[in-house]
Amino acid sequence: MRSLLVLLLVAAASAKVFERCEWARKLKASGMDGYYGVSLADWVCLTRWESNYNTMAKNYNTDGSTDFGIFQINSYWWCNDYIINSHNACGINCSVLLSDDVTAAINCAKRVVRDPQGISTDCAPRAGLISRGRDLSSYLDGCGV
Numbered sequence: 001m002r003s004l005l006v007l008l009l010v011a012a013a014s015a016k017v018f019e020r021c022e023w024a025r026k027l028k029a030s031g032m033d034g035y036y037g038v039s040l041a042d043w044v045c046l047t048r049w050e051s052n053y054n055t056m057a058k059n060y061n062t063d064g065s066t067d068f069g070i071f072q073i074n075s076y077w078w079c080n081d082y083i084i085n086s087h088n089a090c091g092i093n094c095s096v097l098l099s100d101d102v103t104a105a106i107n108c109a110k111r112v113v114r115d116p117q118g119i120s121t122d123c124a125p126r127a128g129l130i131s132r133g134r135d136l137s138s139y140l141d142g143c144g145v
């Protein structure tokens with residue numbers, strides 16, 4: 001019983017689903033608003049569709065790579081999952097991208113947008129949609145940011 005309680009506490013400490021405005025404020029405080037031209041609304045929109053603001057989101061791709069965390073950062077290019085041969089451009093263990101401490105995830109997302117191949121368009125939920133110039137302001141509604 002005691003060890004079960006400890007396990008539950010550990011699980012609770014490492015899983016976090018952000019509330020939309022809480023996440024918007026966290027992103028802003030982390031210097032993400034306008035970072036390499038990506039607006040705050042764009043980041044919120046992107047993470048809404050990638051993970052629904054869930055730091056524990058993990059999705060497996062058909063090429064053997066995995067997308068990790070609130071930004072769904074891919075293990076082939078950006079982090080090492082010790083399963084596939086990774087470029088590991090962020091220089092991290094993919095597991096840290098699942099932490100409720102989003103520092104590493106935000107730093108790696110910054111690394112992704114600094115890359116010419118990184119994020120360049122306004123939020124396009126579901127791959128393939130071109131949505132440059134789309135009004136994303138609703139993602140920040142009521143957040144006071």
Ligand SMILES: *[C@@H]1O[C@H](CO)[C@@H](O)[C@H](O)[C@H]1NC(C)=O
Nearest residue numbers: 080081082092093094095096
């Ligand atoms: C990566 O991180 C996870 C979770 O902390 C840990 O279990 C694993 O051993 C780490 N992998 C390596 C090779 O360091």
